[in-house]
Amino acid sequence: MLKKKDIVNIGDISNEDIFKVFENASKFKKKLSKEEKIKTMDGKIMTTLFFEPSTRTRLSFESAMHRLGGSVITVSEPKSSSASKGETVADTIRMASSYSDIIVMRHPMEGAARLASEFSSVPVINGGDGSGQHPTQTLLDLFTIWEKFGTFNGLHITMAGDLKYGRTVHSLIRALNRFDTTISLVSPESLEMPDHIISTLKNPEKVIKSKSLDEVLNSSDVFYVTRIQKERFVDLNDYAKVIGSYSFDIDTVSAMKETAIILHPLPRVDEISPEVDNDPRATYFKQAENGVFVRMALIDMILGGE
Amino acid sequence: MSEEKTLKISKIEDGIVIDHINPGSAMEVLSVLKINGKSGFTVSLLMNVRTSKGNSKDVVKIEKKNLRKKELDLISMVSPNATINIVENFVIKEKFNVSLPETVHDIIRCQNQNCVTNAKEPVKTVFTMEKKGDKLLYRCHYCERTMTMDEIRNSITK
Ligand SMILES: [Zn+2]
Numbered sequence: 434m435l436k437k438k439d440i441v442n443i444g445d446i447s448n449e450d451i452f453k454v455f456e457n458a459s460k461f462k463k464k465l466s467k468e469e470k471i472k473t474m475d476g477k478i479m480t481t482l483f484f485e486p487s488t489r490t491r492l493s494f495e496s497a498m499h500r501l502g503g504s505v506i507t508v509s510e511p512k513s514s515s516a517s518k519g520e521t522v523a524d525t526i527r528m529a530s531s532y533s534d535i536i537v538m539r540h541p542m543e544g545a546a547r548l549a550s551e552f553s554s555v556p557v558i559n560g561g562d563g564s565g566q567h568p569t570q571t572l573l574d575l576f577t578i579w580e581k582f583g584t585f586n587g588l589h590i591t592m593a594g595d596l597k598y599g600r601t602v603h604s605l606i607r608a609l610n611r612f613d614t615t616i617s618l619v620s621p622e623s624l625e626m627p628d629h630i631i632s633t634l635k636n637p638e639k640v641i642k643s644k645s646l647d648e649v650l651n652s653s654d655v656f657y658v659t660r661i662q663k664e665r666f667v668d669l670n671d672y673a674k675v676i677g678s679y680s681f682d683i684d685t686v687s688a689m690k691e692t693a694i695i696l697h698p699l700p701r702v703d704e705i706s707p708e709v710d711n712d713p714r715a716t717y718f719k720q721a722e723n724g725v726f727v728r729m730a731l732i733d734m735i736l737g738g739e
Numbered sequence: 740m741s742e743e744k745t746l747k748i749s750k751i752e753d754g755i756v757i758d759h760i761n762p763g764s765a766m767e768v769l770s771v772l773k774i775n776g777k778s779g780f781t782v783s784l785l786m787n788v789r790t791s792k793g794n795s796k797d798v799v800k801i802e803k804k805n806l807r808k809k810e811l812d813l814i815s816m817v818s819p820n821a822t823i824n825i826v827e828n829f830v831i832k833e834k835f836n837v838s839l840p841e842t843v844h845d846i847i848r849c850q851n852q853n854c855v856t857n858a859k860e861p862v863k864t865v866f867t868m869e870k871k872g873d874k875l876l877y878r879c880h881y882c883e884r885t886m887t888m889d890e891i892r893n894s895i896t897k
Pocket residue numbers: 544849850851854855856879880881882883884
């Protein structure tokens with residue numbers, strides 16, 4: 434039951450509800466492909482508060498709300514408005530919740546979404562907090578995997594790249610570990626998955642650190658690739674070295690299972706070469722597209738009947 | 740030296756005796772209770788006293804002082820084995836061990852500088868105890884990062 438619920442982290446959503454989100458997302462996907470009009474959120478208002486720039490997440494949330502027949506109010510540039518005048522998140526949220534039925538917030542500080550949910554009188558969806566959680570990205574990642582395999586059980590998932598600062602992998606590993614999956618982690622030592630994430634896992638023994646991509650290339654069903662940010666490196670030579678061993682080109686991809694898929698939260702830079710885009714295993718654009726359907730399902734379940 | 744004898748060194752009329760403090764931690768106990776020379780309390784402090792079992796301990800006695808829940812929590816985090824004796828009219832009225840709280844409100848400062856509790860927001864910190872094998876951790880309710888007992892001790896005695 435997601436009715437009236439806050440979605441701060443993926444732990445707020447049960448496995449049962451995850452599958453309900455998938456069902457609804459598939460339903461909306463089908464309806465939209467037939468250009469059916471949907472009016473379930475008619476008269477409802479969503480506030481989007483992005484205290485940190487984001488194109489994809491914001492557009493996808495706003496598109497989802499409009500597609501459901503609802504409307505969106507937003508602050509074009511929170512940096513130039515209340516926040517920079519020193520207004521607290523708590524006060525901004527109190528105000529926004531009196532104007533709308535649901536709030537989507539992204540904030541550069543960890544824990545900001547939890548705090549917002551405590552001061553809001555309407556449901557809050559976390560659109561990413563610092564290097565913390567990004568639960569709706571996780572839902573669309575999961576949905577994309579589920580669409581392909583129809584299950585999570587028995588899958589081998591490899592997460593590669595920046596596993597330390599990449600918040601999408603922090604949420605995703607928690608969710609996947611709730612199912613019977615094997616997860617391999619491949620990252621430079623300085624960008625490993627933090628202990629405070631590993632320590633939250635129900636089945637940490639199903640998570641294996643791998644030294645290189647080669648080890649897992651022909652056994653993984655899903656490759657979840659994240660961006661390694663140049664800014665994380667003092668020496669650009671180190672960056673060049675690292676990017677070399679964690680990037681995907683046509684040769685890497687040809688060593689994978691035929692049925693494998695490659696996901697990436699986007700935007701990608703050097704991690705996946707554009708020549709991979711036409712390979713049937715490249716699934717990242719489809720994944721981004723799924724963001725709208727999954728968010729439609731989530732909004733509809735929180736504000737609607739179910 | 741027996742416990743009885745320790746207590747006799749400077750028997751107090753009314754107040755508290757914090758006994759079995761980890762050796763060397765007496766000053767930290769006073770520090771988390773915000774007791775310094777200026778607070779007006781009559782305080783006696785014993786460091787590295789030999790116990791009957793041959794171990795060492797520190798003892799702190801504070802006259803005319805009551806302990807609130809928050810102060811007991813603070814003591815437990817500095818010295819989890821400490822015992823509290825409440826003295827009235829030279830008699831020990833009550834004696835108990837401190838215990839580490841499952842949930843800690845408004846005591847621990849989150850060491851994650853990017854945690855929202857370190858911004859100017861109207862919230863108090865909340866940490867919840869987690870046991871991982873024999874390791875004890877406290878997790879921040881907001882940013883969900885964890886702190887070890889050593890990190891907590893450092894942060895509250897600063
Ligand atoms: Zn925190």
